[in-house]
Amino acid sequence: MLHPVGPLPAAVYWRRRLLVLVLLLAVLGGGGWVGVALLGGRDGDAAAAEATATSTAAQPPALDRVVPSLASVQTPTPTPTAAPSPSEPSPPEQEAGAPCSDDVLALEVRSPGSVPAGSQPVLELVVTNTAAVPCTRVLDQELQEIVLLDGSGARLWGSNDCFPEQSDDTRTLAPGEQVVFPLTWGGLTSEPTCTAERVPVGPGQYVLRARLDTETSPDAALQVT
Structure with a gap:
């Protein structure tokens, strides 16, 4: 091996062996570099993929960056407030001995x-x-009146239409005192001039309303059968 034998000079055989050795080293070196490059590329891709995943996981989604989490939003608890106690309306003012106002009657x-x-x-x-x-209050009869209305509010009868009366009646009313004035209705219709024909009021539901000068009463139901 170290002493080549052949018809050619020994230098020729040494150059051939050297060329083969160089080619072998070149082949081995190129394969090694290819393997290193492949391994390096795979490791680089894996590292890049891992870095991308880490960056994606670390950064919140776009919607979370704009809209805060409901868990972090604190809703203020309403403070219960006590309902105001109902107070009785104060009675209207009235000067003692003065004329009774409509508010106190x-x-x-x-x-x-x-x-x-x-x-x-x-x-x-x-x-x-x-x-x-x-x-005190003036209770003259000409200031008193009771009227009868039908269901639609039409006036059918008035106590002062045909038989108006007059009196001079001024009284001092004690606190809580009631004064009652009876009046008989003849059961017929009437109108303020008492010139229209008066006819019996037929069966039905009607309303009575009283008046004392400028003060009026709530309506009272009357059924005619």
Whole structure:
């Protein structure tokens, strides 16, 4: 091996061996570099993929960056407030001994509730002083009136239409005192001039309303059968 034998000079055989050795080293070196490059590329790809995944996981989604999490939003707890206790309305002011104002007078019309057609029921006008002090009021008969209305609000009868009365009646009403004025209705229709024909009021549901000068009463139901 170290001493080549052949017809050619020994230098020729040494150059051939050297060339083969160089080629072998070149082949081995090139393969090694290819393997290193392949391994390096795989490791680089894996490292890049891992870095991308880490960056993606570390950064919040775009919606989370704009809209805060509901868990981090604190809703203020409403403070319960106590309901105000209802207070009774204060009674209207009234000067003792002065004329009773409409605010301190309670007006009411009382009826039998149900009467036969053509009958002559007795109705009552009731005046009450609701003030805590006595006061005076003019209760003249020409200032008193009771009217009858039908279901649509049309006026059918008035106590002052055909038989108006007059009186001079000024009274001092004690606190809580009631004054009752009875009045008989003849069961017929009427109008303020008392010139129209008067006819019996037929069966049905009606309303009575009283008046004392400028003060009016709540309505009271009257059924004619």
